[in-house]
Amino acid sequence: MLTIVHYRACKTYIALSTASFLASTALAHAAVDQPHVRSVRGQHKVVSGQHVVSGTDASGKSAAPRAFVSHGTEEVRVSAVLQHGAYGRVRRVAGGGLMARQTGGDMRSTVTSEYINKQAATTTAYQAVSLTPGANFSQSDPYGFAANSMLSVRGLGGNEVGQVWEGMPVNDIETYNGYPTYWADGEDIDSVSLTQGSAAITAPVMNAAGGQITTTMRDPAKKFGGLVDYSYGTLNLQRFYGRVDTGEIGHTGVTGYVSFSNGTAKNSLGPGRQMRRHVDFSLKKDFENGDVIKLNGSYVDMDYMNNPNPSMADWKAEGRSYARGSTFSPGSSDYWLQNRWKWEQIMLSMPSLFKLPGKTELTVTPYFLEAWQNSPASSTLSETGNYYGTQPVSVNIPGFDAAGGSVRSDYVGTQSVGGINAALSRKFGDHKLTLGYWYQYAVDDLSMPFSSVSPSGSAGSAWSLHNVTMGNGEPYLAEKEHTVTQTNAIYLQDEVSLLQDRLKIVGGIKALMVNREGTNSLPGPQYHAGSNNFQPLPRLSVAYKFNKEHQVFFNVTTNTLMPIDDTLYNSYSGGAVSTQGNSALKPEYSISEELGYRYQGKIAHASIALFNYNFTNRQVSSLRYVNNVQVYSTINGGGQTTRGVDFEAGLMPFYGFSPYVSAEYLHATVDNNIQVGNDYLPTAGKTAVRSPHFQGAIGIVYDHRNFFGTFSVKYTGSQYSTFMNDEKMPSYKTLNLSLGYRLPSFGFVKNPEIRVAFMNLTDEKVLSGVASPQLNAQTTTGIHGTSIEGGSASYYIAPRFTSSMTIAAGF
Numbered sequence: 001m002l003t004i005v006h007y008r009a010c011k012t013y014i015a016l017s018t019a020s021f022l023a024s025t026a027l028a029h030a031a032v033d034q035p036h037v038r039s040v041r042g043q044h045k046v047v048s049g050q051h052v053v054s055g056t057d058a059s060g061k062s063a064a065p066r067a068f069v070s071h072g073t074e075e076v077r078v079s080a081v082l083q084h085g086a087y088g089r090v091r092r093v094a095g096g097g098l099m100a101r102q103t104g105g106d107m108r109s110t111v112t113s114e115y116i117n118k119q120a121a122t123t124t125a126y127q128a129v130s131l132t133p134g135a136n137f138s139q140s141d142p143y144g145f146a147a148n149s150m151l152s153v154r155g156l157g158g159n160e161v162g163q164v165w166e167g168m169p170v171n172d173i174e175t176y177n178g179y180p181t182y183w184a185d186g187e188d189i190d191s192v193s194l195t196q197g198s199a200a201i202t203a204p205v206m207n208a209a210g211g212q213i214t215t216t217m218r219d220p221a222k223k224f225g226g227l228v229d230y231s232y233g234t235l236n237l238q239r240f241y242g243r244v245d246t247g248e249i250g251h252t253g254v255t256g257y258v259s260f261s262n263g264t265a266k267n268s269l270g271p272g273r274q275m276r277r278h279v280d281f282s283l284k285k286d287f288e289n290g291d292v293i294k295l296n297g298s299y300v301d302m303d304y305m306n307n308p309n310p311s312m313a314d315w316k317a318e319g320r321s322y323a324r325g326s327t328f329s330p331g332s333s334d335y336w337l338q339n340r341w342k343w344e345q346i347m348l349s350m351p352s353l354f355k356l357p358g359k360t361e362l363t364v365t366p367y368f369l370e371a372w373q374n375s376p377a378s379s380t381l382s383e384t385g386n387y388y389g390t391q392p393v394s395v396n397i398p399g400f401d402a403a404g405g406s407v408r409s410d411y412v413g414t415q416s417v418g419g420i421n422a423a424l425s426r427k428f429g430d431h432k433l434t435l436g437y438w439y440q441y442a443v444d445d446l447s448m449p450f451s452s453v454s455p456s457g458s459a460g461s462a463w464s465l466h467n468v469t470m471g472n473g474e475p476y477l478a479e480k481e482h483t484v485t486q487t488n489a490i491y492l493q494d495e496v497s498l499l500q501d502r503l504k505i506v507g508g509i510k511a512l513m514v515n516r517e518g519t520n521s522l523p524g525p526q527y528h529a530g531s532n533n534f535q536p537l538p539r540l541s542v543a544y545k546f547n548k549e550h551q552v553f554f555n556v557t558t559n560t561l562m563p564i565d566d567t568l569y570n571s572y573s574g575g576a577v578s579t580q581g582n583s584a585l586k587p588e589y590s591i592s593e594e595l596g597y598r599y600q601g602k603i604a605h606a607s608i609a610l611f612n613y614n615f616t617n618r619q620v621s622s623l624r625y626v627n628n629v630q631v632y633s634t635i636n637g638g639g640q641t642t643r644g645v646d647f648e649a650g651l652m653p654f655y656g657f658s659p660y661v662s663a664e665y666l667h668a669t670v671d672n673n674i675q676v677g678n679d680y681l682p683t684a685g686k687t688a689v690r691s692p693h694f695q696g697a698i699g700i701v702y703d704h705r706n707f708f709g710t711f712s713v714k715y716t717g718s719q720y721s722t723f724m725n726d727e728k729m730p731s732y733k734t735l736n737l738s739l740g741y742r743l744p745s746f747g748f749v750k751n752p753e754i755r756v757a758f759m760n761l762t763d764e765k766v767l768s769g770v771a772s773p774q775l776n777a778q779t780t781t782g783i784h785g786t787s788i789e790g791g792s793a794s795y796y797i798a799p800r801f802t803s804s805m806t807i808a809a810g811f
Contacts, residue, residue: 085708085742086227086753086808087117087187088218094605095650095660096701096710098131100191105506105541105553107596107609107646109133109662110193113218115701116186118710118738120757121231121239121806122263125180125192125215126151131697131712133646133662134196134211136690136719138769142759142799143237143265144181145274146304147343150769150796151178153196153210154611155642155668155691157620160561160588162205162212166296167351168367169204173415173442173485174565176207181276182300182345183215185261187227187241188280190218196646197592197611198557201491201508201539204365204421204438209559209590209613217296220255220284221245225750226811231263233757233804239263243280256283268799270323271336272305293352302343303462305336306375309771309794312727319765320797324378328457330404331380335457338378338408342462345371359427369417374462379409381450381468387575388470388477389522395450395476396469402455409478410451410466416443419487430497434508438489444565448478483518483565502545510537514562516583520569524577529568531583535560551598561588561619588619606649613642615671620689620773637723639671640688656704663696674723674775679782681775686725689773692717708755709739721770721793727777729795732766734759752809760801768798 097115109132130137139149159176199208224247243259258281324336423436450468493508541555571579596609618637648662668688673680740755774791
């Protein structure tokens with residue numbers, strides 16, 4: 001018997017009778033699983049087979065059971081409440097929120113708000129999953145106010161990890177990389193899932209060999225209320241966050257919330273400040289027949305320093321001192337004030353579920369994204385001897401003599417993305433058929449104008465100026481590209497449930513069609529560029545439950561990665577073509593197999609998976625520099641074989657303690673020699689870049705009565721930064737700690753709390769990742785005897801020790 005008693009102080013206590021101890025424990029240990037399937041706040045329920053047990057909502061009224069359909073397999077999440085905090089009810093989840101319950105046929109790690117809300121208030125989705133197996137997180141800004149970060153999974157870079165936020169794709173349409181600081185504030189996140197190795201067939205992504213990150217936002221509360229928190233910390237961090245929940249509006253079944261945050265901090269590497277303003281909002285309509293419509297929105301305005309990525313020689317010589325120039329002198333090409341990046345973005349998503357007659361369901365998610373960016377850099381320019389594409393031109397630079405030729409190179413872009421993803425599912429006996437369609441229309445405008453700088457080195461607004469002109473008065477541009485990408489995907493899936501749902505076999509195929517049409521407006525031999533790619537992507541998964549605690553799973557999936565926009569276009573230098581655009585590049589294609597075992601008992605949860613990948617036309621994300629501006633590009637690494645094992649385990653809360661451990665062993669090798677010009681580098685058999693042989697993490701979460709806290713240590717083994725394995729980034733470790741205390745409610749202030757967070761506790765002076773891998777660092781003799789010159793790989797510098805204090809309270 002489960003008894004829930006409500007006190008005036010809004011604290012919930014669960015009284016367990018001795019006779020029903022085992023049943024109640026089972027309820028308490030049935031933790032959160034898929035982010036698509038969420039329990040109603042304030043509601044306690046168990047779904048087991050055909051039996052539904054419902055509890056009460058926060059008002060004590062009977063709460064009707066609710067279920068959502070998840071993509072791929074049907075899963076149920078239930079939760080038991082330990083207590084209240086400033087951020088809402090605290091649920092029992094293995095590992096203290098680091099290891100939510102899973103039932104699908106793949107390796108998956110889900111981190112919930114129970115863990116996220118114990119960290120620094122600036123925690124991003126990438127930071128949330130950084131302890132999970134396979135996740136190799138690199139960053140240079142500790143607070144996430146800058147986009148200098150990357151998450152690779154199983155040795156596959158951020159451009160091969162599909163990013164889904166509330167049902168919509170949020171990968172950058174030009175580079176496929178993800179920037180979670182744009183998407184959401186940590187206070188508004190309900191869970192972040194990392195599916196290692198593949199994406200759901202229904203997911204609107206086309207670059208998921210490395211897996212899928214799914215960020216799910218909290219639901220609006222049923223009652224009026226809100227949350228306020230304030231953070232102050234190292235680097236003069238100051239951040240305010242506030243949220244208001246409307247509660248149910250009248251008797252319409254509509255609930256909503258809006259939140260706002262404003263954060264600033266000093267740059268951790270050199271001069272300058274970081275600034276981030278963010279808005280989240282959500283409206284939700286629940287219908288009596290089970291239909292659900294949500295409208296989610298997110299807006300961000302960022303103004304930040306793009307810190308330079310040092311070479312290994314730079315790092316050894318300067319360490320953390322490697323930074324942009326702090327003072328300006330005429331002719332300078334490294335002044336910090338000319339390297340302030342600007343990004344604004346708005347996202348809208350409307351995931352909806354409709355219950356239709358005859359065991360039929362329709363899910364529809366229309367979405368829209370608009371982004372504006374300026375990624376500038378300090379550079380120099382002469383008024384003569386320049387070329388506009390292949391045409392010689394003279395340029396006018398206001399204040400040229402006073403600035404000594406210094407200018408700001410502005411890499412300006414506008415992205416517009418609209419799409420819809422819809423799926424119709426129907427049950428036929430033991431079968432559940434899903435037929436879906438995804439369409440996306442994306443426009444990417446990129447140009448590189450130049451702005452003059454004053455005698456003191458300052459330039460104008462990121463959105464204006466651009467006043468370096470040619471003789472005809474038109475802006476002088478180093479690049480000018482316009483790309484329209486249309487994506488069509490049709491998917492069909494059959495999910496078969498046998499042996500009283502103990503055996504689930506899921507088979508499907510996704511037909512992906514990507515069409516690109518673009519123009520290069522610089523004078524030269526190229527104007528129009530385009531490409532068409534079609535990829536059939538079949539998959540199969542099998543999951544078998546021996547009982548409620550033991551499960552085995554196996555899957556075979558195929559994935560692809562299309563070449564980025566940059567590969568379509570010519571680049572010019574000195575009036576000649578320096579890089580030839582290629583519309584015939586073949587996309588990456590991979591086949592992966594995964595065999596795993598999952599144990600989910602009353603005391604402990606554990607998962608282990610063996611995986612194997614085979615790649616052709618492996619595409620590795622890298623950087624190139626155009627007028628000192630970092631521009632993403634790719635290196636074709638040919639064939640690759642990747643094998644390894646992922647493991648994670650966590651305990652359910654025991655006297656407040658919830659330990660967690662994860663580990664990965666990875667063996668990734670290049671299968672062939674890579675062509676350079678008319679020769680080949682002898683890369684066959686070398687270890688792949690960004691592929692540490694071992695990663696491991698230990699986390700301890702404590703949450704008992706008023707006290708809570710977390711401790712974690714993450715070890716990342718050494719990793720090569722060149723395909724020739726002639727340069728390697730050393731191994732490193734980081735330790736993080738957080739401590740908190742919940743205070744009694746008083747008046748209209750509910751559940752106030754205070755917490756402190758310490759990142760890089762031991763102040764490890766290390767590199768945190770490979771930003772730009774290269775083919776070879778040293779001059780190498782090719783297979784046919786050609787001397788192939790090496791290049792310098794670049795790296796992320798790990799953030800220094802930082803601490804922050806957050807005071808939070810609900811109302």
